[in-house]
Amino acid sequence: MKYHRLLARQLKKTGLVDDVDPKMLGLLDFVNRAYAEFDSDMEHMENTLEKSSQELFEANQQLQNNVETVSRRLDKVAENIRDVIFEMDSHGQWTYLNTAWQYLSGCHVEESLGMPYHACLKAKTGEPIGDFLGLDKGLEPLNGKKFEITTHKGEHKWLDMSIKPLYSSTGKKEGYTGTIVDITQLKNTEFALIAASELANKASKAKDDFLSTMSHEIRTPLNAVIGITNLLLIENPKLEQLENLSALKDSSSHLLELVNDILDFNKIASGSLVIEKRSFDLKDTVLRLQNIFSQRVKERGINFTLEIDEKLPHLVVGDSTRISQILTNLIGNAIKFTEKGSVSVSIAVTQQTKTECSLDFAVKDTGIGIRKDRLKDIFKTFEQADPNVTRKYGGSGLGLAICRRLLELMDSDLYVESTLGVGSIFSFSLNLAKDSMKPILSTSSEIHPNKTEAQQSLKGTRILVAEDNKVNTMVIKKFLTKWEANFDLAENGKIAIQRAEKVRYDLILMDLQMPEVDGFQATKAIRESNKSLNRNIPIYALSASTGMYSQKDMNTSGMDGLITKPFNPEELRQTLFNILNRDTPRDGLGQTA
Secondary structure, X not given: OXXXXXXXXHHHHHOOOOOOOHHHHHHHHHHHHHHHHHHHHHHHHHHHHHHHHHHHHHHHHHHHHHHHHHHHHHHXXXXXXXXXXXXXXXXXXXXXXXXXXXXXXXXXXXXXXXXEOOOOOEXXXXXXXXXXXXXXXXXXXXXXXXXXXXXXXXXXXXXEEEEEEXXXXXXXXXXXXXXXXXXXXXXXXXXXXXXXHXXXXXXXXXXXXXXXXXXXXXHHHHHHHHHHHHHHHOOOOOHHHHHHHHHHHHHHHHHHHHHHHXXXXXXXXXXXXXXXXXXXXXXXXXXXXXXXXXXXXXXXXXXXXXXXXXXXXXXXXXOHHHHHHHHHHHHHHHHHOOOOOEEEEEEEEEEEOOOXXXXXXXXXXXXXXXXXXXXXXXXXXXXXXXXXXXXXXXOOOOHHHHHHHHHHHOOOOOEEEEXXXXXXXXXXXXXXEEEXXXXXXXXXXXXXXXXXXXXXXXXXXXXXXXXXXXXXXXXXXXXXXXXXOEEEEEOOHHHHHHHHOOOOOOEEEEOOOOOOOOHHHHHHHHHHOOOOOOXXXXXXXXXXXXXXXXXXXXXXXXXXXXXXXXXXXXXXXHHHHHHHOOOOOOOOOOOOO
């Protein structure tokens, strides 16, 4: 029997190679097979280890190749990125820079590595920037550090730097990494936009100044035309002159409405129109409108009705001027487009608390109506429902657009329901605060049914009028004489100041644009002078320049309000009467009547 080499070696050492007990043969055979199996297992293991080592080697080689490939790709990506990607040590010295650095700063990457980060960054003046990041104080993550530099080539650039610290596994700060972006083009665009905005603001201001100047230049002669026309109408004109004077009055009034619409629209478009919040009597405001339109509806032969909810508070807080303007426009349109039938105005209280009330306004007419496909267009600027309407009835197409813009400023909107040939309803809602005080004075003659015009006259009152325009002076002089008021005239602000130091007046009417001393300066001087006898009496601006000045200007100078030119004589007389007969003294500057 042939034994395994190891077993044969053991048998030889024991001397049992040739003389083996037959009883041992089975054991020797078992041991011999065990040695053979062990050799087979060892051979298999060696083959397996050799194969695994080869596979591990090949995998390692593949991994190295992949790492090199990825690294090359990352290098290519980094080198082709236009923004600078960097790493620096804890002292702020470059340890890595992509090639974008060279294009950005003008310094070579190889020369910059190991140098402080600010070595190639110079200020706009050409001096080194220095450690502007403050690395010596410990830098936290930084996003969007914007600064201007001068490159080696003398180019001015704006950079945006983002940086974050790098930490070791133990939490020790080892350096920084981040990016630098060239935002020069973005900054230049920003500067260009700022310059364009400033230019637009200047252009807007120039437009506003032009409109205000033109308004004054148009209103001033208009004041004379309307004033003299009104004077001629009340001086018993001949029958053949009456028609001409009426046409002249209507034409001048139409021109005035057009000027007012353009100015108001410009104010809204420029954002300079401010909605005021003052206490006023809404019922009184609407009744005054009824008086204003009473003659017009009478001439057209239509009915005009007013429905005011009995629950309407005595006083509400809002912009009475703008609410009146909206209603005036809507009522005026309703009357203009209604040839027969009626026009009605209603104000209903829909909800009310101790401090607020919700009101629904509606102006209804039985006029020509509006086609359904044109309902949306009527709120556009310079648009009307039909070209034939413009030719027949006139109008600029601004009125409804202005009404809607004003209501939007009051957090509301204007709505319309209309049927062609039947009529229209324009409506809006307002939420107004309530004022618990009782009304001081009503301006509508409806509120004073027992007072006649004679009882509401200005007889015995003393008024100072500061006005430099001779025609306007002549007009107001004639009306004040007719109303039996005592008055003095001052052709400029300087003379007005002097007169205010010698005579105590009941009221001062102050033109704003005057030579030597304007109306604001004169009012401020009268309010502040110890010599003045009129520091606390009402001073109202009487001016054609409504678009040029703000409420702030009025308050600062000490004016109580503004009366616009041209004026309706009866409205002016009523306004002056109301001012002069207030029960409360002047309680501060800029209290508009």
